Amino acid sequence: EPEVTQTPSHQVTQMGQEVILRCVPISNHLYFYWYRQILGQKVEFLVSFYNNEISEKSEIFDDQFSVERPDGSNFTLKIRSTKLEDSAMYFCASSWALDQPQHFGDGTRLSIL
Template sequence: EPEVTQTPSHQVTQMGQEVILRCVPISNHLYFYWYRQILGQKVEFLVSFYNNEISEKSEIFDDQFSVERPDGSNFTLKIRSTKLEDSAMYFCASSLSEGGPQFFGPGTRLTVL
């Protein structure tokens, strides 16, 4: 069964540095999402993306965050200047249709020191 992949599995960075988290969605999917899970808390929606533009974003997704689909296969989340509170597990998901079921990747653990 096709699956969503994410790289790296663990990223350690210094506060103020830029990070890019990468995701390869399922190949025929059209809708892409990022979620975040701070340690010990529940999974929170960050942003959805379709047709090369953001469909919806949460209040967490401020100007420090951006998303991009640079080619036909990758979907990236960039954090321009990381803060300590950005430390979390970041999950990518994709779906075939806007209301369709989402399939999640294994996550990238981001640690900001």
């Protein structure tokens, strides 16, 4: 069964450094999302992406964050200057249409030192 893949599984970075989290959504999917889960807390929506542009972003998704779909397969989340509070599990998700299941990757655990 097709699945969403995320790399790396764990990223350790110094505060202030840039990180890029990578995702390969399911190939025929059209809607792409990033969520994050701080340890012990709820899963939170960050951003949605459709038709090569951001369709919605949360308050968390400030100017330090950006997303790209550089080619037909990858979907990336960049954090320009990481902060300690960015430490979390970041999940990529995709769906082929609205009102359809969103399929999640296994996540990238981001640790900011």
